[in-house]
Amino acid sequence: MxxxxxxxxxxxxxxxxxxxxxLARTLEGLDRALIDEVIVVDDASTDExxxxxxxxxxxxxxxxxxxxxxxxxKTCYALALETGADIxxxxxxxxQYEPRLVPAMAFMVASGVYxxxxxxxxxxxxxxxxxxxxxxxxxxxxxxxxxNLLIGQKLSEYHSGFRAFSRRVLETLPLLANSDDxxxxxxxxxxxxWWGFRIAEISCPTKYFAExxxxxxxxxxKYGVGTLGVSVQCLLCRAGWRPPAYLDRSFGPASKLxxxxxxxxxxxxxxxx
Numbered sequence: 623m624x625x626x627x628x629x630x631x632x633x634x635x636x637x638x639x640x641x642x643x644x645l646a647r648t649l650e651g652l653d654r655a656l657i658d659e660v661i662v663v664d665d666a667s668t669d670e671x672x673x674x675x676x677x678x679x680x681x682x683x684x685x686x687x688x689x690x691x692x693x694x695x696k697t698c699y700a701l702a703l704e705t706g707a708d709i710x711x712x713x714x715x716x717x718q719y720e721p722r723l724v725p726a727m728a729f730m731v732a733s734g735v736y737x738x739x740x741x742x743x744x745x746x747x748x749x750x751x752x753x754x755x756x757x758x759x760x761x762x763x764x765x766x767x768x769x770n771l772l773i774g775q776k777l778s779e780y781h782s783g784f785r786a787f788s789r790r791v792l793e794t795l796p797l798l799a800n801s802d803d804x805x806x807x808x809x810x811x812x813x814x815x816w817w818g819f820r821i822a823e824i825s826c827p828t829k830y831f832a833e834x835x836x837x838x839x840x841x842x843x844k845y846g847v848g849t850l851g852v853s854v855q856c857l858l859c860r861a862g863w864r865p866p867a868y869l870d871r872s873f874g875p876a877s878k879l880x881x882x883x884x885x886x887x888x889x890x891x892x893x894x895x
Contacts, residue, residue: 627725628732633659633707634724635698636715637691642669644717649678651721656728659705661893662715665694681705683891692806693887699792700879701893708732710792714783718752718828719743727786730822737791737819740777740811741784741826753830761842765849769808772853774860775815778823780808780849791819796877799867801848804841808849809868812856816869 634657638645645662652660660680664671666688675682683701685694695712702710709731711724719741730739743749744766749759766779785807794817800809814821859865867877881895888895 627656627709627728628734630708630728630732631658631706632656632709632711632724632728632732633661633702633705634711634713635661635663635695635702636713637665637694637698638662638667638671638675638715639665639688639691639694640667640669640671641715642667642671642674645671645674645715646678648713648715648717648721649680651717653722653725656725659702659707661698661701661705663694663697663701665689665691681891681893683888683893683895685887686889689887690802690806691804692800693802695806696797696800696802696879697884697887699787699797700881700884701891701895703789703792703879704881704893704895708789709786710789711786712784716783718830719782719784720827723784723824723826724786726824727784730824731786731788735820736822737788738811738814738821739786740779740782740821740823742778742782742823743826743828744778745823745825746827749828752828754828755830757839758842761846765846768850769853772850772857773812773815775821777811777821780811782826783807784826788819791817792879794819796868796870796873797879798883799870799873799877804845805848805852808852812852813868816856816859817871 662675662682664684666685709728727739795813800806
């Protein structure tokens, strides 16, 4: 019988795009004895990601066209909920993060003490020793300081690609109102804070190498400005301004994740949608 984490069903999702060189290594690091489902969602890669995914014996879904990093996660979470997952862990398939930490993050959520767990590259010396470019490290620290001040939170970083969520979080937040691009992650963390979910962090080493994915400087700059914009919006909401759709507590069903909301995006899957 498969061991379970406090009786909770655990699903790991990997939003993939041109991850052919690192996907298998990331999956090899997962402790499948503790994981009930693994789902890879490919966002119209132009390399061999889809062919490799079919051979790896995991659940998968392939997008008809490229929808962006946030759009990929929306599909990931909708499918994870459809499998009946109680805890969903998202990890980038670029092997920058340590997949062996999935159970540790899942236990933090399954305990009921926290609703969200983040794997932080900044706690400890993981980012520097792992080769994070100096400009990215400095930008990460500046943005995190600014966001903590604007939002009223105290996290070591907002930019980790390794996160765990309870089912309640994914069913509560209006995730379809979030960006389809890289701002999705930041908006989701601000949503978790805005809705009062409890957020924890653990230290995670990171690895920067040629095969690992990374956005270039112009996109990094755009992302940085965008994250500050998200934080300012949160601050304005606290001051009584009308919230944007992704922070609107009166959102309707059209903003909530569902299989129906992502069915048209998928061209091929081995999950019943």
